[in-house]
Amino acid sequence: MTSTAEPATEPQVSFDAEPGSYRHWQLDVQGEVAYLRLDVAEDGGLVPGYELKMNSYDLGVDIELHDAVQRLRFSHPQVRAVVLTSAKDRNFCAGANIRMLAQSSHPWKVNFCKFTNETRNGIEDATAHSGQTWIAAVNGTAAGGGYELALACEHIMLVDDNSSAVALPEVPLLGVLPGTGGLTRVTDKRRVRKDRADVFATRSEGLRGKQAVEWRLVDEVVPKREWDEKVAERAAEAVARSSRPADARGITLTPLQRTETDDGISYRHVRAAFDRERGLVEITVFGPEGDVPDTVERVHELGADFWPLAMTRELDDLILRLRSNELELGTWIIRTKGDVEDALAFERVIAEHSRDDWLVNEIRHYFKRVLKRLDVTSRSLVALVEPGSCFAGALLELALACDRQYMLDGFLEDDAQEGEPAQIVLSDSNFGAFPMGNGLSRLASRFYGDDDHVAKLRQETGRRIDAAEALELGLVTDAPDDIDWDDEIRIALEERASLSPDALTGMEANHRFVGQESMETRIFGRLTAWQNWIFVRPNASGP
Numbered sequence: 001m002t003s004t005a006e007p008a009t010e011p012q013v014s015f016d017a018e019p020g021s022y023r024h025w026q027l028d029v030q031g032e033v034a035y036l037r038l039d040v041a042e043d044g045g046l047v048p049g050y051e052l053k054m055n056s057y058d059l060g061v062d063i064e065l066h067d068a069v070q071r072l073r074f075s076h077p078q079v080r081a082v083v084l085t086s087a088k089d090r091n092f093c094a095g096a097n098i099r100m101l102a103q104s105s106h107p108w109k110v111n112f113c114k115f116t117n118e119t120r121n122g123i124e125d126a127t128a129h130s131g132q133t134w135i136a137a138v139n140g141t142a143a144g145g146g147y148e149l150a151l152a153c154e155h156i157m158l159v160d161d162n163s164s165a166v167a168l169p170e171v172p173l174l175g176v177l178p179g180t181g182g183l184t185r186v187t188d189k190r191r192v193r194k195d196r197a198d199v200f201a202t203r204s205e206g207l208r209g210k211q212a213v214e215w216r217l218v219d220e221v222v223p224k225r226e227w228d229e230k231v232a233e234r235a236a237e238a239v240a241r242s243s244r245p246a247d248a249r250g251i252t253l254t255p256l257q258r259t260e261t262d263d264g265i266s267y268r269h270v271r272a273a274f275d276r277e278r279g280l281v282e283i284t285v286f287g288p289e290g291d292v293p294d295t296v297e298r299v300h301e302l303g304a305d306f307w308p309l310a311m312t313r314e315l316d317d318l319i320l321r322l323r324s325n326e327l328e329l330g331t332w333i334i335r336t337k338g339d340v341e342d343a344l345a346f347e348r349v350i351a352e353h354s355r356d357d358w359l360v361n362e363i364r365h366y367f368k369r370v371l372k373r374l375d376v377t378s379r380s381l382v383a384l385v386e387p388g389s390c391f392a393g394a395l396l397e398l399a400l401a402c403d404r405q406y407m408l409d410g411f412l413e414d415d416a417q418e419g420e421p422a423q424i425v426l427s428d429s430n431f432g433a434f435p436m437g438n439g440l441s442r443l444a445s446r447f448y449g450d451d452d453h454v455a456k457l458r459q460e461t462g463r464r465i466d467a468a469e470a471l472e473l474g475l476v477t478d479a480p481d482d483i484d485w486d487d488e489i490r491i492a493l494e495e496r497a498s499l500s501p502d503a504l505t506g507m508e509a510n511h512r513f514v515g516q517e518s519m520e521t522r523i524f525g526r527l528t529a530w531q532n533w534i535f536v537r538p539n540a541s542g543p
Helices: 058-075 098-103 108-128 145-151 171-175 184-188 192-202 209-214 225-239 296-305 309-327 342-355 357-376 393-400 441-444 449-458 467-472 485-497 505-511 519-532
Strands: 025-030 031-040 081-086 090-093 133-138 140-143 154-159 220-223 257-263 264-266 271-277 280-286 331-337 382-386 404-407
Touching: 025 058, 025 449, 031 058, 031 225, 058 108, 058 271, 081 090, 090 145, 090 485, 108 133, 108 145, 108 309, 108 357, 108 519, 133 140, 133 145, 133 225, 145 184, 154 209, 154 225, 154 296, 184 192, 184 519, 209 519, 220 225, 257 393, 271 309, 280 309, 280 485, 296 309, 296 342, 296 357, 296 449, 309 342, 309 357, 331 393, 331 441, 331 485, 357 393, 382 485, 393 441, 404 467, 404 485
Parallel strands: 031 081, 081 133, 090 140, 133 154, 154 220, 280 331, 331 382, 382 404
Antiparallel strands: 025 031, 257 264, 264 271, 271 280
């Protein structure tokens, strides 16, 4: 059986959004409680060729959701509970739009599903680390990805109206798996017994009422006449448990300023230069400039202009745009440029205040999430550590997130040999402040099973490590001198470019994540298999 759908012309995707431009969500902040209502515009698809009926969604809907999650964390610190519900009567969400998937190219599906799940991870991260508890008020049927939206929340309420149900109907109706986290969250997060999970995932009508509660698919069912009262009650309970500062003032996430050409994308602190002939992009992250804020009050005054936050927002936007729009740039070269001590000084502000200040805490967790986005990006990632780099502390995580790290030993002959040669600096933040999806630091993942070596590295924090020692400590893949540098880097990049740009799709879930699996690594590992096998079968998108 083959698909007869005509492939759509897929646009260059922009991830810019703000509440005033939302077409599919209503964000209503009422003091300590925010209501986020899904109200999908049927004619508001990101691509022509399908209608978003029954509150089904596409990438455009998820881009707005991602923006809302970010703004709730940074602009509304007083919000302690978020109620996720539907503005449509008797219909919570029908999940990902099937006609959209049917007409989409395989890479489009891959990026759509990956971004969707990263956004749901962000919801869970807000509950776990921001004191913003998300409550799913399922006021109608939630099917497929619609139920997965609810699964991302801490507490699930289902209206008891004799028709509303929760379901993962993809297998019986479409012959495809609920591949963006549904099956895994049911067993790992909801603790649904695996035989019951099997029945549930093969029952197209799903479950409702008391049976859904008994099977742990939802936390409670509420009669329609008591619905509004019970939702408000649960939100009030979440507010009472939260440590979020009720009197805090949020910051404005101003629109990103960027310049786009055929040859690259430039922001204030991040730059990407495209080399289409060689199939690579050179990404440079610029370290901080100017005085380091010496008080938390000054950090709040700077707001979105505070370098760690500004740089993180720009890097996040760049990663998303490259993943969606530049499919043939299969190798990403990552550099940093700046003063090591300045980078470490900004990091100390984060380290000193992340536990006692809500904004500093949010910045740390945001950088963590962006690093995780790199971890699951299906591209070849190569870090180049050269004179003038500032791979120190938190910025060193960018190099550790790469598949390989090359560090120049000395200076290139043609360069002005001024200043220091290439150096890296370990800090306390490299030992757990920014964990991967497997719960381990990137150093613990790099040296998995060798705790003694990780302990030895911890003793090296705070000092500058040159190329030869970095190689000896295992912190870089290789450290060529000036004679071999150009040739070795050229050969390595040419070899990498000879692979298919998405060749890492299968490798990422194996090489990059080690040790015991977590719910997060299981989701992305299974998502990888689903994207590259199940969803390319004819019956996955045909009649």
